Amino acid sequence: MPVTPDQDLAAVAGAASRRLLERLDDLIERVIAEIVADDPAYTDFVPHDDLWQTIHRILRESIDHMARRALGEEPVVTTAVVIGRRRAEQGLPLESLLRAFRVGGRICWEAMIEVVSEADPGSLPVLLRFASIVWHTNEMQSNAVSESYRRTESELLRRSGERMAALLDALLEGRGADGGLAKAAAAALDLPMNGRYAVAVLRSPRRDDGFERPERVGGLRFVWRMRADADVAxxxxxxxxxxxxxxxxxxxxxxxxxxxxxxxxxxxxGRARWLAEVALQTCRPQDHRIVRLDERLPAALVVSQPELSGYLGDTVLGPLDALDPADREVLLETLATWLDCEGSAARTAGRLYCHRNTVFNRLRRLEQLTARSLHRPRDVVELALALDALDLVAPDNPREPRTA
Known part of the structure; x- marks a missing residue:
């Protein structure tokens, strides 16, 4: 709001400001008393000494500039910006801060009327022209303090988010044995140091899959960390x-x-994150499954030792490579289905839509080619692990996707 310079008003405002500065300490105490009476929780965020010094700075700045405001100079909001930042750092609600500014503006105006009434009552009609300037200055200060507060609040939230992400990363990388780091993470993430935890690693076929990451489901609490290749909870x-x-x-x-x-x-x-990643690796590319490590231990052994597992697959099932690819796949699919059906030829036949004798014939042929017997438990283990190796760690010699 542009102010038209007014010499008479500037003279009255200048005289009033000098008298107000003489009463500044009393004025500060009035403002503090009313702020605390109106909002008793204010001093839970702002210590009394801090509040006193802040009000001293903003009142002195405002009073010093009264005459210059009457001459058209724009209000100074430097102190308001500093206050907004500090109160955001202290966690004072913005509503309480803005209410305090309104209290300060009102008491300052009332004090101006008092000193002019005492010293020069005839100037009161001139002083009334100053009312709009007082409230415009208060509005400008409130706007400045709000903008500074919100900017600081956003910065603090960003820093807090970055710090929590860094602490969570440190835990997931296995650095939680550092007691100081674990305590800091427990406080920042609001997690018990000695609680019971699991880690889930999720991989979506599309990065933007519309998955809404829950914070709580039933009695479970989830803390999420989004990464380029997967989400970790x-x-x-x-x-x-x-x-x-x-x-x-x-x-x-x-x-x-x-x-x-x-x-x-x-x-x-850190160990739990590694185990969850191993469990995830046991999912075949075409699978869309949520698996627990304790139900996928044989496959987990395979994926955790890919070089050795590849050798196992080549050694045990390598003789099938000499077959026609379609013939090889029929034998491997029959073995996989027989294992899924817990060794039941009848159930395997039903799953594959063939006669049970056909199942027996295929399995017998596989036994001959691999020199393994499905009647010997150790051989069955070798065949099952070798089959997992072909599915999970042999990209150069893949099988057709399994439907079972």
């Missing part, structure tokens, strides 16, 4: 189990996910 279990995590995620997530066993304490999250 630290799950506070309480009295629940990893299977409850899988059950909570299945209705929400359509991709692949691996879930670790339960671990004790934040210090174990």
């Amino acid at each position: 630290v799950v506070e279990l309480g009295g629940l189990e990893p299977q409850d995590v899988a059950a909570a995620l299945r209705p929400l997530f359509a991709g692949q996910a691996g879930i670790s066993p339960a671990v004790d304490g934040l210090a174990a999250l």
Whole structure:
């Protein structure tokens, strides 16, 4: 609001400002008393000495500039910007801060009327022209303090988010054995140091899959860390189990996910994250499943030792490579289905839509080619692990996608 210079008003305002500065300490105490009476929680955020010094600075700045405002000079808001930043750092609600500014503006105007009435009552009609300038100055200061507060609040939230992400990364990277780091993470993330946890690693076929990451499901609390290749969730279990995590995620997530066993304490999250990643690796590319490590241990052994597993697959099932690809796939699919059906030829035949004798003939042929017997448990283990190796760690010699 442009102010038309007014010499008479400037003279009255200048005289009033000199008298107000003489009463500045009393004026500060009046403002503080009314702020605290109106908002008793104010001093829970702002110590009394800090409040006194702040009001001293803003009142002195405003009073010093009264005469110059009457001459058309724009209000100075430097102190208001500083106050907005400091109160945001202290956590004072913005509403309380703006109310305090209104209280200060009103008391300052009332004090101006008092000193002019005492010293020069005839100038009161001139002083009334100053009212709009007082309230415009208060508005400009309030706007400046609001903008500074909100900017600082956004910066603090960003810094807080970055700090929490860094602490969570440190835990997931296995640095939780550092007691100081674990304590800092527990405080920042609001997680118990010695709680029970699981880690889930989720991989979606599309980065923007519409998945809404929950913070709580039932009695489970999720703390999320988004990464370029996957999402990682630290799950506070309480009295629940990893299977409850899988059950909570299945209705929400359509991709692949691996879930670790339960671990004790934040210090174990690095190991839990690794186990969850191993569980995830046991999902075949075409699978859209949420799997727990404890239900995929044989496959987990395979993916955790890819070089050795590749050698196992080549050694045990390599003789099938000499067959026609379609013939090879028929034998491998029959073996996989027989294993899924727990060794039942009848169920295998039903799954593959063939006669059970056909199943026996295919399995017998596979035994001959691999020199393994499906009647010897150790050979069955070798064949099952070799089949997982072909599915999971042999990209150069892949099988057709399994439907089972």
